[in-house]
Amino acid sequence: MSNPVLEGQSAGASHPILDPVKAPPFPEAAFTILRNTQLRKNVAHATDVIQGKRNKLVEEKADWQELRAAGSALRNHVLENLGHYLEQFEERCTAAGGVVHWARDADEARAIILEILRQEQATEVIKIKTMTSAEIQLNPAIEAAGIKAFETDLAEIILQLGEDEPSHIVVPALHVNRTQVREIFARRMNRPELTDDPTELTGAARSFLREKFLRVPTAISGANFLIAETGSVVIVESEGNGRMCLTLPRTMITLAGIEKVIPRFQDLEIMLQVLARSATGERMNPYSSLWTGVTPGDGPQRFHVVLLDNGRSEILGKERERQTLKCIRCGACMNTCPVYRQTGGHAYGSVYAGPIGAILTPQLMRLEHAQTLPYASSLCGACYDVCPVKINIPEILIDLRAKVTDKEREEERRFFDPMYLGMIVANFLFASPRRFRLAQRMGRFGLRLFTRKDGWIHSLPSIGARWTMTRDLRGLPRETFREWWAGRAAPGGKRGR
């Protein structure tokens, strides 16, 4: 890579791939990243800070568990009645002057948005951070149509100018430190005088974008919530770039997953209380905005909402997996996950990383891609504990693992997979006590070759190396418990058994 700044922060020296179709399997991507000490330091620092703030605020909230229960029940209720609430949202939003579009998949969503941009004769668009837009790979499509897309969230500018990819759904550039940001801004904004002081860097972003906010007449956003009762859209943010984009342009295009709807305005009293605390460890994020269709004299006078399915209705139909769609994208599960905290987001090969990504991405891909993600977890359950809407992520991970295994069983390549062959052998051995005892004896004999004097195995060949690569294995003892039990002198002088 010709870009010295990016080296050592993305997967090896290559650009991180967040398209699950093209991304390498998780273990492969993680292996490269784990050797990147700078990235691991950056990720550990950021996740520690957010987690610390989040835990403090959750502790002070005496009714936290009641809020979680209410949030969970509300999101379940929405999913059970999704069609009803979407139709209501469409009707109210349309009555308020908005135009509602429906997109079955990523291709259709991109086509709809490009068509609107063509009608607007747009040459540039400003964007509020939206993970859904990354899910449908919108920016490359916009650029290919000859339209310039400007990200306006500070983290997203860092990534866009640094030709990097998001590694977290709330703090997308947490893997980049101030020195790296300074390098990117100095080069891409042509500001060699910048220091690595975050205040100065933030100031540079402010002046870089100010002129674009005032000039560019078309904006694209995601949505935190769609309100069925009123047809309103809610966006939650910190910097004010969202307010700029949803106030100043002539035209606003909002891209939202179909699961984003909530029944009534009043339901925000649950969602806003749990979201900011979980996402950034704040009692309330600095800015939240709500708008309804078009308001004469105030804000964009043309407003489009694109409702995106892209695999969601399929997840909705699966009893256990349905709860995946309750997610409000707070990122708390990522900050607490012992796997994410080591690898950061890029290893997941999708814009949705961490525990929620490990269940959402393979499902959005219909298990045709990202099959390794359900295994990117120790099943410790920390993600379930912090989830503000009580998604039982470990349960879904286990279920998806079973589905991946079922799928692989039908595939030819299983005959060449040492793991698969190992499992067949293990199945055969464990099925009979006699065979098991025999295997134990053989194992003890075989492993003696690898056991050092200190009683530890430091290195194994072939598939065993996957274990000894990062940790030692205690050598097998001279006798098993059963052998010892059978051979011990019983207290009464009799032989046991």
Added chain:
Amino acid sequence: MSSSGGSREEILGRIRRATESAVPDPAASYAALQRYYVRVGRVGVDERVALMIERMREYDAEVVETAPESLPETIAAQLAASGRHTFVAPEGLPATWMPAGFEWMIDRGLSTGEIEKADGVVTAAFCGIADSGTIVLHHSAAEGRRVISLLPDWHLCVLRASDVVETLPEYFARCTKAPGLATYISGPSATADIEMTRIKGVHGPRFLHLIFVRDERA
């Protein structure tokens, strides 16, 4: 437009098939949802105001209190202390809130260019939420269009103590009708995107001032 009715029907059809087992009456099941969280606050107006002030100071907003009769002088003092001169006012801002000695740009459809040139803005607020230190704007005539409390770098907001609620659910209970537009401000624009260091003032106003009008005391 490329969004054909076909896609709408197809998506809604898929959703209907996926949720076939659902209860047929959404309204009844919505009404039955359990909400055991805290809805009503417990403290009196003095403590409520004190909590709101504490929360706002935590995120670096400037807060002063005033008696209703001295509001005009308090506003004048705040404006003078800011060292700024040109201020935008929403069309419905009370005339007594616009002290002499400053240049006032009343928003009767000001252009963004004009608003951008102002040094600051003075607005009313719909209500305040003490628990999170949140100022709520519903963009009425005295609160102004969204753009005027966004572009100027300095925002002075006037809030009556009687309009401060303790909890977020109490704010929703106050809304007899859902607003078409709303902005919830909990501190000046901020970011923590670079190494989780909180930086004040990215795009919205960098300076947020609040005047509490003590129209109600315990």
